[in-house]
Amino acid sequence: xxxxxxxxxxxxxxxxxxxPILRKFLxxxxxxxxxxxxxxxxxxxxDLKTSINNEQVLRKFMLxxxxxxxxxxxPISLEPLLMTIxxxxxxxxxxxxxxxxxxxxxxxxxxxxxxxxxxSAACPFTSLELTDCRMDLWSLQRLGRALPCSHLRSLILDxxxxxxxxxxxxxxxxxxxxxxxxxxxxxxxxxxQSGPRLSTIICQTAISELHLDGNFLQCSGALALLRPIAxxxxxxxxxxxxxxxxxxxxxxxxxxxxxxxxxxxxxAGPWLVKLYLADNGxxxxxxxxxxxxxxxxxxxxxxxxxxxxxxxxxxxNNVLGETAAADILEAxxxxxxxxxxxxxxxxxxxxxxxxxxxxxxxSRKSRITSKKKxxxxxxxxxxxx
Numbered sequence: 001x002x003x004x005x006x007x008x009x010x011x012x013x014x015x016x017x018x019x020p021i022l023r024k025f026l027x028x029x030x031x032x033x034x035x036x037x038x039x040x041x042x043x044x045x046x047d048l049k050t051s052i053n054n055e056q057v058l059r060k061f062m063l064x065x066x067x068x069x070x071x072x073x074x075p076i077s078l079e080p081l082l083m084t085i086x087x088x089x090x091x092x093x094x095x096x097x098x099x100x101x102x103x104x105x106x107x108x109x110x111x112x113x114x115x116x117x118x119x120s121a122a123c124p125f126t127s128l129e130l131t132d133c134r135m136d137l138w139s140l141q142r143l144g145r146a147l148p149c150s151h152l153r154s155l156i157l158d159x160x161x162x163x164x165x166x167x168x169x170x171x172x173x174x175x176x177x178x179x180x181x182x183x184x185x186x187x188x189x190x191x192x193q194s195g196p197r198l199s200t201i202i203c204q205t206a207i208s209e210l211h212l213d214g215n216f217l218q219c220s221g222a223l224a225l226l227r228p229i230a231x232x233x234x235x236x237x238x239x240x241x242x243x244x245x246x247x248x249x250x251x252x253x254x255x256x257x258x259x260x261x262x263x264x265x266x267x268a269g270p271w272l273v274k275l276y277l278a279d280n281g282x283x284x285x286x287x288x289x290x291x292x293x294x295x296x297x298x299x300x301x302x303x304x305x306x307x308x309x310x311x312x313x314x315x316x317n318n319v320l321g322e323t324a325a326a327d328i329l330e331a332x333x334x335x336x337x338x339x340x341x342x343x344x345x346x347x348x349x350x351x352x353x354x355x356x357x358x359x360x361x362x363s364r365k366s367r368i369t370s371k372k373k374x375x376x377x378x379x380x381x382x383x384x385x
Contacts, residue, residue, distance in 0.1 A: 018092075022052045025088050032080035032087075039074040042066055044081065060095040078107045082114055095127040103130070108139040112146035122151065129156035140166045144173025147180070156184040158211075164193075171197050177205045178268055184211035186276075192286075195221030203228055203270040213278040213314070219292035222282050223299055230303040232270040237306030237338070271309040278346075282318035297324040301331035304343065314346045 026048045033040045043062040051058040065076055078098060085093065096111075117123040135143070140162075147155070162170070167190070174180065183201075190198075195217055201207065202225070217225065284293045297320070303310060320328075328345070335343060 018057050019052055019055055021088075021090075022048055022058060025084060025090060026052075028088055029080060029084040032083045033077075036077060036080050037074055038077040038080055041076050041081070057092045059093060060097065061093060063096070063098045063101065065100050076101065078103060079110060082107075082110045085114065091124045093124055095129070096125055097127075097129040098131070098133055099129075100132045102134050103139060105136070105138055105142070108135060108142050112142050115146045115150040115152065118149065124151075126151055127154040127156075128152055129154075129158075130160065131156060132159040135160065137163075137165055137169065141169040144169045144171075147173035148175075148177060150179070152180055154182040154184075155180055156211075157188065158184055158186040159188070160185075161189045163189075167194060167197065171201055174201050174207075175204055176268070177207075179206065181206055182209040182211075183207050185215070186211050187214035190215035190217060190221070192216070192218050192221035192224075195224030198225045199228055199270075202272065203268070205268050208272055208309070209274040210272055211276045212280065213276050214280075216281050217277070218281045218286040219283075219288045219296040220286070222277055222280060223292070223296045226296075226299045226303055228270045229272060229307070230299045233307035233309070234302055234305075236308065271307065273309050274312045275310070276312075276314040277318070278314045279317035282315065282320070284321065285319075293321070293324060297327050300324075301327045304328065304331035304345070305334045305338070306340075308340050310343060311341060312344045316346050316348050318348065320347065 026045065029044065029048075030040055041063050043064045047058055047060070047062060061081060063076065063078055063081060078101065084090070115123050115125065115128070157170070162185075174183070190212065194215075198210075198212075198221075202210065282293070282296060284290045286292055288295070304313075325347070328347070332343070332345070
């Protein structure tokens with residue numbers, strides 16, 4: 001008994017090794033900033049000090065330009081941070097987030113080299129966010145070449161204005177990627193012609209979460225994106241109809257055998273779990289007019305009716321109209337009849353109040369019924385913007 005107490009006391013008094021590691025990391029980072037004549041990022045310094053005080057590992061690096069930074073102050077650069085990660089062999093980080101910085105070609109080249117590390121020195125980072133970061137064509141091409149070799153699971157490039165060549169450079173790097181699971185290209189200037197390319201990427205990769213808010217895909221671009229996903233869902237639904245409500249704690253029946261993890265890889269396939277298409281000009285006012293919206297609605301309702309994978313879809317700020325709303329309502333009812341997993345779909349209520357209320361009441365009744373019967377049932381949710 002006394003030996004156990006002594007052992008516990010000794011363990012408690014032993015300082016965590018992460019503290020000296022982070023202190024040395026901060027010192028090296030400040031040294032590299034001085035050598036490159038750049039400013040220390042206040043967010044990086046604060047996060048390091050907080051982690052030191054709390055004796056916690058720092059997993060996420062936030063490189064942000066202060067809003068009130070005077071023009072006379074030296075710029076904040078990504079290069080000193082990457083140099084420090086390399087010099088200190090810091091393998092505990094998982095996320096790099098960079099906001100509102102002008103990234104030079106050398107910085108992108110160094111970042112790409114870090115993502116490409118393999119073998120015993122495999123890059124630990126699984127999430128990369130470059131929001132509102134201005135990059136030229138060369139930088140996007142270099143980043144694109146690094147993607148197939150990286151271990152990224154999430155890539156966020158929001159508020160980056162892409163031209164045709166930039167989009168192609170990025171998409172080329174995403175082809176046949178079986179690691180990346182979440183891709184965000186919000187407010188990137190994507191147009192209808194981007195729809196078929198996005199569709200190909202979804203079919204070839206493991207991406208299951210796609211954020212495309214604030215682009216201009218319109219009906220034709222969104223239709224091209226959704227068509228193979230909906231057709232695949234319909235094929236799976238008809239071949240393997242659900243006979244009982246899926247267990248919320250386990251994957252639905254249709255998921256088994258379709259996409260299995262192999263080490264850190266995931267089988268590719270034309271399906272999505274989360275799809276965000278808010279504010280994409282999906283209405284009858286585009287070149288396709290009423291027919292374009294009708295075709296899009298048919299594919300959308302097919303996806304809602306049959307997809308056992310889909311859990312969330314956001315269509316806010318797209319004027320779908322009364323007919324499309326009625327079709328969505330019927331698809332949700334069919335989905336419930338087919339006993340598929342819960343689906344949250346968000347729309348802007350620019351339709352008759354009766355139709356919107358019917359959809360809302362339908363989902364509400366499902367929840368009430370489930371409580372009364374004390375059974376797990378499937379419900380659908382449509383919430384206003």
